[in-house]
Amino acid sequence: MYKKHFGLQENPFNVNPDPRYLFLTRHTQEALACLTYGIQSRKGFILLTGEVGTGKTTLLNKLLDWLRRERVATAFVFNSRLNVSQFFDFMMADFGIPCDTKQKSQVLLKLNQWLLDRYKAGETAVLVVDEAQNLSPQVLEEIRLLTNLETATEKLLQIVLAGQPELEEKLNQPQLRQLRQRITLRAKTHPLNLEETRGYIHERLRIAGSDGRTIFLPDALEAIHRYSRGIPRVINLLCEHALISAFVDGKENIGAETISEVAREFDLDRIEPVAPKVPDRSNGENLTLMEALKALATLVDQMRTPEEPPATPRERKL
Numbered sequence: 001m002y003k004k005h006f007g008l009q010e011n012p013f014n015v016n017p018d019p020r021y022l023f024l025t026r027h028t029q030e031a032l033a034c035l036t037y038g039i040q041s042r043k044g045f046i047l048l049t050g051e052v053g054t055g056k057t058t059l060l061n062k063l064l065d066w067l068r069r070e071r072v073a074t075a076f077v078f079n080s081r082l083n084v085s086q087f088f089d090f091m092m093a094d095f096g097i098p099c100d101t102k103q104k105s106q107v108l109l110k111l112n113q114w115l116l117d118r119y120k121a122g123e124t125a126v127l128v129v130d131e132a133q134n135l136s137p138q139v140l141e142e143i144r145l146l147t148n149l150e151t152a153t154e155k156l157l158q159i160v161l162a163g164q165p166e167l168e169e170k171l172n173q174p175q176l177r178q179l180r181q182r183i184t185l186r187a188k189t190h191p192l193n194l195e196e197t198r199g200y201i202h203e204r205l206r207i208a209g210s211d212g213r214t215i216f217l218p219d220a221l222e223a224i225h226r227y228s229r230g231i232p233r234v235i236n237l238l239c240e241h242a243l244i245s246a247f248v249d250g251k252e253n254i255g256a257e258t259i260s261e262v263a264r265e266f267d268l269d270r271i272e273p274v275a276p277k278v279p280d281r282s283n284g285e286n287l288t289l290m291e292a293l294k295a296l297a298t299l300v301d302q303m304r305t306p307e308e309p310p311a312t313p314r315e316r317k318l
């Protein structure tokens with residue numbers, strides 16, 4: 001409804017994981033490079049993790065677009081509530097492998113034969129599993145066994161397992177140790193910093209056909225970053241509702257006060273302070289071992305990425 005008012009061709013802030021809108025930050029580029037490199041060099045098993053709303057599914061859709069253009073066979077499993085037999089049904093159907101049996105050994109035989117045919121033809125096959133943090137241990141175990149499909153030298157099936165950070169924790173459980181050991185590459189999505197948030201919003205407006213006028217004022221962009229903590233899904237929510245609100249009020253552009261109103265509506269105003277929290281040192285003796293370990297982990301994390309200190313507590317790996 002506001003498109004004409006703001007000179008746009010389409011809604012810029014849809015929450016669909018539409019790869020057309022992919023904004024490439026340094027982290028996104030790294031993650032995409034890791035995924036494509038892993039697949040091209042037949043690394044076998046790649047893990048993609050990131051907080052909710054940081055762009056995992058969007059990135060996977062971009063990857064799938066690219067794979068399809070390259071004529072690579074793909075299967076995309078995004079329903080993580082499947083049991084083992086449903087998982088196999090879904091994967092076989094999405095690969096387009098005709099399969100009239102439900103018997104697992106037969107299904108695996110067919111899959112193996114099909115993968116060998118692909119391999120002989122010089123082709124790759126990729127299984128992409130999204131929301132993997134919700135998969136049952138049984139399905140995860142089957143996925144591990146799929147990595148056994150190999151020739152003497154190479155993996156026949158490339159697997160990308162994507163999920164929220166809980167997936168990493170899940171894979172740390174002793175019974176999933178073997179699966180964790182198979183992971184050869186790790187990619188991550190991250191929240192955006194302030195500069196990236198500005199770029200992200202401008203890029204979405206551009207793709208949505210904006211004629212270049214200023215819609216979000218500089219203080220609005222800062223407020224969006226503060227309330228969203230750089231999470232693209234929340235940025236979209238704030239921007240979409242700010243556009244509606246400004247349109248209803250007949251405003252030409254959007255300032256920080258409109259963003260604050262929307263943030264209040266969605267309870268985003270009860271955010272933690274932006275400065276990273278550090279354990280309270282005022283009473284040194286009370287620093288527990290756990291706190292000390294966390295502080296150490298944060299320090300190590302920061303040393304790994306010295307060029308970009310975390311902007312918000314959420315960006316830190318606590």
Ligand SMILES: Nc1ncnc2c1ncn2[C@@H]1O[C@H](COP(=O)(O)OP(=O)(O)O)[C@@H](O)[C@H]1O
Pocket residue numbers: 013014015016017018021022023024025028050051052053054055056057058059189232233236
């Ligand atoms: N790098 C990005 N470029 C463009 N849009 C993004 C990016 N990351 C996230 N988004 C947008 O944010 C929303 C949530 O992204 P999504 O991929 O569903 O996150 P996740 O799968 O990690 O929960 C979607 O609307 C998506 O288009």
Ligand SMILES: [Mg+2]
Pocket residue numbers: 056057058130
């Ligand atoms: Mg997702």
